[in-house]
Amino acid sequence: MSVIYDRVALLGLGLIAGSMALAMREKGLAGRIVGHARSAETRQTALEIGLVDEVFDTAAEAVKGADLVVFCVPVGVMGQLAAEVAPHLETGATVSDVGSVKGAVIKAIAPHIPEGVHFIPGHPLAGTEHSGPRAGFASLFHNRWCLLTPLEGTDPKALDRLRQLWTEMGANVDEMDAAHHDLVLAVTSHAPHLIAYTMVGVADDLKRVTEREVINYSAAGFRDFTRIAASDPTMWRDVFLNNKEATLEILGRFTEELFDLQRAIRRGDGQQLFDYFTRTRAIRRGIIEAGQDTDAPDFGRVGKD
């Protein structure tokens, strides 16, 4: 493998930045990796565990001389960060991000990007329920998708270089426009997250069922919701506030459909339920065939005491 970027600056040093740093190191894709995080403790940790070669107290210092700058912060603070680093970006550098929404991020960042700097928004569809610099690992992006949403007139060479970085880190890369990205993610991620958060909140609220019962008997289905609902609260608050329209549209469809199934239960319409449940099995099969999940029962966690 050869170096793709000479100096990579990671702004924000959590799960995604940490995993990028480890993946780039493993394959020697970056000459030098530097970083910045708002919290001094996070900066210290990132340095200690070897995620980055150097940390800076300010984002402005961190981006100096970098040919790749990646914004790995919650979507809500990207605009402010862009304003702060803009005067310090190198001509010819690429600025990218890993935010879960793209329309709002483009609106927040693009106006600050100086002439001669390439801004290529990105979103790796990878993550776990853990957060912080210690949560990162080199294989996080293996066989996961990274979606790039380049603006019109993006320099093809700069785009190819960023694609190559993600490919070398193990990801499959796809391109689409930002609005479509935000709709697709509302379906595959944002609505499911809000739904999982809600169900876990309802269980927590219900006084006639004790917390011990909810916890002990979670393996019957609820458990998979709690993993999703344990994701980083700041990140997810920002996702919903910044992908408002698409998320609300999908949630509207969802409640419409849920009411229809509730009515089927109330009326005792077993055929409608059976047909619905049969249809959804095919999607699961497709996900396994596409290598986006394992076919092991219960993801292989069964039988492990």
Place this chain on the structure above:
Amino acid sequence: MSVIYDRVALLGLGLIAGSMALAMREKGLAGRIVGHARSAETRQTALEIGLVDEVFDTAAEAVKGADLVVFCVPVGVMGQLAAEVAPHLETGATVSDVGSVKGAVIKAIAPHIPEGVHFIPGHPLAGTEHSGPRAGFASLFHNRWCLLTPLEGTDPKALDRLRQLWTEMGANVDEMDAAHHDLVLAVTSHAPHLIAYTMVGVADDLKRVTEREVINYSAAGFRDFTRIAASDPTMWRDVFLNNKEATLEILGRFTEELFDLQRAIRRGDGQQLFDYFTRTRAIRRGIIEAGQDTDAPDFGRVGKD
């Protein structure tokens, strides 16, 4: 280990019956295991792969001489099965079941149980998204809960014996009344399943997002819903039809809460979202501490290509 029942008859030979058979064999808990399934193919498979020592074409023949009879069929056919086998049950035998709802099952089975036969309803909270006789494995119940909902006046010795069987198969056993069981399961299992089915159905329906996109980009959250939504359609149809009231009550609470969060998104109330998402993390922690899930990121499926 010693034999707890001399002759166990399993009625229905799917995932749960298959796992019970293998778990009982592994520890020598049953003298002889016999079975019946409606489908000749299932009977043949169960015999071939050694789940049972003998299969019978009718349930009535299968229960003859058994000191334990376990109903492992969908909830909707339990009553009919009880009527069929009742005249052939041995005095002193125990009849149990593994149905996911208990109130309706008791109503369906109890009236048929002859004097001198012990009926002890049960529900092991274990399963995978796979079904059929080949889906079973001996460790399915390890560290999972099995809930027994004994009726008033149940013989303590018969109850202890059944508890012992589940304990030896690796389960933790708890007792509660049937109505409470059905409410607890509506929260931890039935409502989450209907919600997951609904979300997968919505994704499948949405013409502006292609099925390829839904499948490829599922790792962002949606994927965990599809596992749940791949569960056996017949079983789940029967669950909803037979735990109607509790499920509809919880779904009512859920939609109320979901509307509240939708309003917070629409109004841009980040604080409400943040507080809500923070609260749900604690439940996840409790589930891991209770040994009902692993703390490995993404259940350990990350990094496996």
